[in-house]
Amino acid sequence: MDTKIADVRVTPILIADPALLNVQGVHQPYTPRLIVEVVTEGGLVGVGETLGDSTYVNIARQLSPIVRGRSTTESNLLPALAAAGADVDVDALSSATDTAGFRGAQTEDKLRLSVISAFEVAMFDALGKATGLPVHALLGGKVRDSVEYSGYLFYKWAEHPQAGAPGDDWGAALDPAGIVEQARRFRRDCGFTSFKLKGGVFPPDEEAAAVRALAEEFPGSPLRLDPNGGWTVHTSVAVARELDGVLEYLEDPTNGTPGMAEVAAATGMPLATNMCVTRVDEIQEAFTRGAVQVVLSDHHFWGGLQRTRELAAICGAFGVGVSMHSNTHLGISLAAMTQVAATIPHIGYACDSHRPWQTDDVITAPHRFTDGRIEVTDVPGLGVELDRDQLARLHERWERMPDMRDRDDEKGMRLVDPDWRPHGSPRW
Ligand SMILES: O=C([O-])C(=O)C[C@H](O)[C@@H](O)C(=O)[O-]
Ligand SMILES: [Mg+2]
Structure with missing residues (x-):
């Protein structure tokens, strides 16, 4: 061979x-x-x-x-x-x-x-x-024929502050109406029925209002909010209580396992993470303290498709749910995510994907989301060229463009707000 x-x-x-x-x-x-x-x-x-x-x-x-x-x-x-x-x-x-x-x-x-x-x-x-x-098939075979993804909503500016930067046709989304409009387009173009809002941008009550607006516009759709650890435990508990019954889960409201455990203990809100379970040696503490109810796996972070399956097996043994994290990626990664997700029986949530935000790709036939799903291909390999x-x-x-070779989200923000500093501690 x-x-x-x-x-x-x-x-x-x-x-x-x-x-x-x-x-x-x-x-x-x-x-x-x-x-x-x-x-x-x-x-x-x-x-x-x-x-x-x-x-x-x-x-x-x-x-x-x-x-x-x-x-x-x-x-x-x-x-x-x-x-x-x-x-x-x-x-x-x-x-x-x-x-x-x-x-x-x-x-x-x-x-x-x-x-x-x-x-x-x-x-x-x-x-x-x-x-x-x-x-x-090399991973043991698929248990489903398509994988569901969620519409990944972002607050966004209409354009980048850098002169000459490429534009897009999404416009700005800086309030609940803008977020609902974005979700409508995702529903129309890709058929997503679950939505995740990237939070940690505006004060939590504004972000909670956006989630409520989504719930009103899309009754029954699973919704998530992810401020990437931007809140204190106190704020996290307050928002979790306010959005009880509205969110499917709250993702990394506060930074670190001890804080997440406190929030989980004080509320009935399921908590998801891609920030406090990031290595095998972080699993035991997080799971035994009940700090997280859903782990967002990511084959880029965990070392590949086999290790994603191993992580999912550990989650299954502890009764912890599994879904998938994403950041900016192209079609090769979407194919890899879809192939591995198809083999994990207990992925019980629509996976994250940034892919709909990308206009570039390096494969000859970029994927299309249909009904929020990507079909699991059966052709040899990943099924991309x-x-x-x-x-x-x-x-x-x-x-x-050497100055773009290392991602730095703070740098762009400082062009607009020269006093912008990294947020080592929670913002709210
Ligand atoms: O779920 C998450 O925490 C993310 O998706 C992290 C990503 O990097 C996202 O927040 C981003 O790219 O702004
Ligand atoms: Mg996250």
Whole structure:
């Protein structure tokens, strides 16, 4: 079988992103992503995608020669190969919350796992092509034919503050009416029936009013609110009580397991997280203290599709729900998310995806959401084909714009508000 890896290509790119607001600031006009290709001796190409800030690119460039010569059947070796051969620039590590993904403090391990995830997905894609099997079959087979996603609502500016930044046709959304309008368009264009609002931008009572407006407009639709740890325990408890029966779950209202445990104990509101369960060694405390009821897995963070399944199994054993986190991504990652989600029986919530906000892609046939769902393909591998012209175009943009190569949501905000500072502690 054609499984030996003859070549590995890593291509950093910049993709356009609207002026979406979050607790840290505003998305840059362009977000870095990294595309990994593994090429077998017989010329099969497997693709993977992950975060593309410089630290990830540096690790991927070190890992590539180590993976060359190995087999696409050996993805379980990736963590050991990366630990032995791919150094992390420790000066680049920040103890602050990771800007590009809100997953607690950055660590060497987390950075390596994010790079490994793209190699693992690319290896599964190539292995699927070699065996004639879809990736879901390599993971044990699908238990559903389509995966449901939620409409990911953001407060946003009509345009970026940087001169010459690309525009979009969404307009501004800065109040409940704007958020409802955004959700209407998502419902019309993609058929989403669940909605998540990215909060932590305006005072909590304004964000609660937006959630209430959504509930009125879309009765019975599951709704979530995620201020990325921007609130105190006191505020979190107050909002949880106010939105009791309105929200399906409240996501990371406050930062850290002890605070989340307090909020959970004081309210009946289910709490979800992608911020306080970010590593295997954080699971036990969070689960035994009852701090979280839903974990948002993310194959980019946890080290790939196998580890996503392992995380889901642990959640299942503790009776904790599972769904999926997302930040800015393209179609390769959407295909990978869909393939793995299709294999996890107890994903009981619509998964997050930023994909509808992106106008760029590197695959020849970008996905379309129908009834809020993506079909699980049965063709060999991930079921996507790389568009080399688009890859070259987006890489050329990366070459041209060194100041966009590391995502920094605070930087954009400071163009508008020079006093804007990182929020190490809760804003409200
Ligand atoms: O669920 C989350 O916390 C996220 O989606 C984090 C993302 O990075 C999002 O907040 C963003 O990109 O602004
Ligand atoms: Mg979140």
